[in-house]
Amino acid sequence: MPNTLRDVCSSADRAGHDDRELFRGGAKSSLETARLLFAIVEIQKGVHDMIRLGSLALLLLIVPVIASAQSDGVERGQKVYAAQKCNICHSVAGVGNKRGALDEVGSKLSADEIRQWIVDAPAMAVKTKAERKPPMKAYATLPREDLDGLVAYMQSLKK
Numbered sequence: 001m002p003n004t005l006r007d008v009c010s011s012a013d014r015a016g017h018d019d020r021e022l023f024r025g026g027a028k029s030s031l032e033t034a035r036l037l038f039a040i041v042e043i044q045k046g047v048h049d050m051i052r053l054g055s056l057a058l059l060l061l062i063v064p065v066i067a068s069a070q071s072d073g074v075e076r077g078q079k080v081y082a083a084q085k086c087n088i089c090h091s092v093a094g095v096g097n098k099r100g101a102l103d104e105v106g107s108k109l110s111a112d113e114i115r116q117w118i119v120d121a122p123a124m125a126v127k128t129k130a131e132r133k134p135p136m137k138a139y140a141t142l143p144r145e146d147l148d149g150l151v152a153y154m155q156s157l158k159k
């Protein structure tokens with residue numbers, strides 16, 4: 001009988017062992033699932049970070065381009081302003097005809113209103129009851145870029 005007892009014991013032990021193995025296996029696999037989930041979350045976070053970094057990098061690339069495009073417009077506008085002799089009737093920073101100071105025009109008028117003044121001053125003069133003489137003519141034939149430049153320049157004049 002001792003042999004049989006030993007057999008029973010060892011088989012019970014084995015069974016217990018097996019159970020533990022099984023339990024451990026289960027624990028291991030749920031641990032692995034958790035790890036996998038964690039990894040997925042981490043990857044998602046990583047992707048989000050990458051997207052965030054990517055858009056940040058894009059922004060850092062784009063902002064100076066926009067800024068320089070805008071200052072290009074303003075510079076062009078300043079040249080057109082000089083070439084068209086706007087300062088016969090207007091002044092900026094005290095230079096030109098002080099009766100038509102434009103130093104605050106960027107905060108006073110919208111881009112559209114400025115554009116309207118340039119392309120159709122007679123209509124704007126009627127609308128705003130502007131009576132200063134000589135009246136401003138319509139600069140209706142300016143090239144698109146010159147007009148955009150003038151508008152950008154006028155918009156930059158703020159106090």
Ligand code: HEC
Pocket residue numbers: 080081084085086087088089090099100101102105108109114117118125130131132133134135136137139150154
């Ligand atoms: C012959 C004179 C004359 C010339 C040249 C002239 N303007 Fe004017 N401009 C006026 C008068 C007059 C007004 C009406 C408002 C006022 O009395 O200043 C006016 C109004 C404006 C306004 C609106 C200002 C405001 O405060 O509401 C803008 C902007 C403007 N002109 C831009 C220009 C630009 C840009 C040029 C050159 C392309 C130009 N003007 C050339 C006479 C002139």
